[in-house]
Amino acid sequence: MxxxxxxxxxxxxxxxxxxxxxxxxxxxxxxxxxxxxxxxxxxxxxxxxxxxxxxxxxxxxxxxxxxxxxxxxxxxxxxxxxxxxxxxxxxxxxxGQEKLVVDLLPVVDNLERALDSLNLDDPSFKAIIEGIELTHKSFIDVLAKHKIEAINPEGEPFDPELHQAMTMVANPDVEPNTVIDVFQKGYTLHGRLVRPAMVVVSKPE
The missing domain is CATH 1.20.5 (Single alpha-helices involved in coiled-coils or other helix-helix interfaces)
Structure with missing residues (x-):
């Protein structure tokens, strides 16, 4: 057990x-x-x-x-x-001087009108004419120095960008739309138009 x-x-x-x-x-x-x-x-x-x-x-x-x-x-x-x-x-x-230029241009216009109104063949006006011419030349030189150029388009085609037509005259001797007379010269400043030329434009008969 x-x-x-x-x-x-x-x-x-x-x-x-x-x-x-x-x-x-x-x-x-x-x-x-x-x-x-x-x-x-x-x-x-x-x-x-x-x-x-x-x-x-x-x-x-x-x-x-x-x-x-x-x-x-x-x-x-x-x-x-x-x-x-x-x-x-x-x-x-x-x-910046554009306004001054526009104000001075009438002075040039007046000098040119004075030369156109004088008798260049009269000896008595010789000294006056020389004085006006010298003044005008000096003025033009100053304008050119500042890139102010005249627009005198007589004999050129009319350009509405640069010219202002005062009247149109029939003229068979020139092509239509040609500037045949300039009332007032135009001017540009650095290539920008500051005053258009006032012109007479030809038209067909």
Whole structure:
């Protein structure tokens, strides 16, 4: 009986140890499975992080390109503004005295009328004529120095941009629409018309 009890006790002990080992193996397998599952999820987390970084990088690149474009646009606007300012300054230098020129032109007209009204063959007028001619020449030289040029289109085709027709006269000796007489010379300042020439234009009979 004692031996049987001893064998029964050993068998129970061995069974208990086997059950314990089985439970331990199951726990190890379970933990291993959990660990593998967790390790399997880490790459997904890593991929999400890379995608997030790439998205942020793309956003930063887009913002940088927009900033570059804005800077280039601002530089272009600044250059255009500076160019317009330079043009305005240049025009002010060229045409700032336009009103003064217009006011001085009648003086030249009066000198020319005085020469036309005098008898150039009369010796008694010689000194007067020479004085008026010198004054007129000096005046014309000053005007030319400041880029003021006369328009005397007699014999030229009529140009409405530069001439003002006072009347039209039939003249078979010249082509129609030709300037046959100049009442008053015109003038330009740096190529810009400041006073048109007053002219007589031919027309067909």
């Amino acid at each position: 004692a031996n049987e009890d001893k064998r029964d006790s050993q068998e129970q002990t061995e069974q208990a140890e086997q059950q314990a080992e089985a439970q331990t193996a199951e726990q190890v397998e379970a933990e291993t499975a959990n660990g593998n599952a967790q390790e399997g999820e880490q790459p997904r987390d890593g991929e999400d992080t890379v995608e997030s970084l790439r998205a942020r990088l793309d956003s930063l690149n887009a913002a940088m390109e927009a900033a570059k474009e804005q800077v280039l646009r601002s530089q272009a606007e600044a250059q255009n503004a500076r160019r317009r300012a330079d043009q305005d300054i240049e025009k002010a230098h060229k045409f």
